[in-house]
Amino acid sequence: MPKISRYFIKSGMIFLLFGICIYAIAEFPGFKGDLPLLPVYWHMIALGWITQIIMGVSLWMFPKGKNSLSKHGSTLAWVSFYSLNLGLLFRFVSEPFVSVHRELALVPFLCSIVLQILGVFCFILEIWPRLTPVPRKSV
Secondary structure, eight states: OOHHHHHHHHHHHHHHHHHHHHHHHHHOTTOOOOSOOHHHHHHIIIIIIIIHHHHHHHHHHSOOOTTOOOSSOOHHHHHHHHHHHHHHHHHHHHGGGTTTSHHHHHHHHHHHHHHHHHHHHHHHHHHGGGOOOOOOOOO
């Protein structure tokens, strides 16, 4: 398994753990927080866990081709990993405060959107050449 796949899968598991913890805190009977934590929970589960598991497994399972340079992952895959995770961290820090302190949270919130889109775009550029038909042997 390539190193980049292990990083995607491990970070996805970490986001699953933190997502469940955030949900448990938000739903705890004595919690009286005014911050909306449900969007943070859904981003941790949807983008942090599910998307990163899918990305890690697909980078592992789809063939790299004959001209692959590294078994640890290409630069494009690492840019995808770092920008997606940095964007998610910006999202988690800024999203609860967008409705309360819009002027302070708007810049990190917009940075999170740009970084997440960059991460997904780099992943698509990395995986697209791998989606080639398998040549069939004539019988």
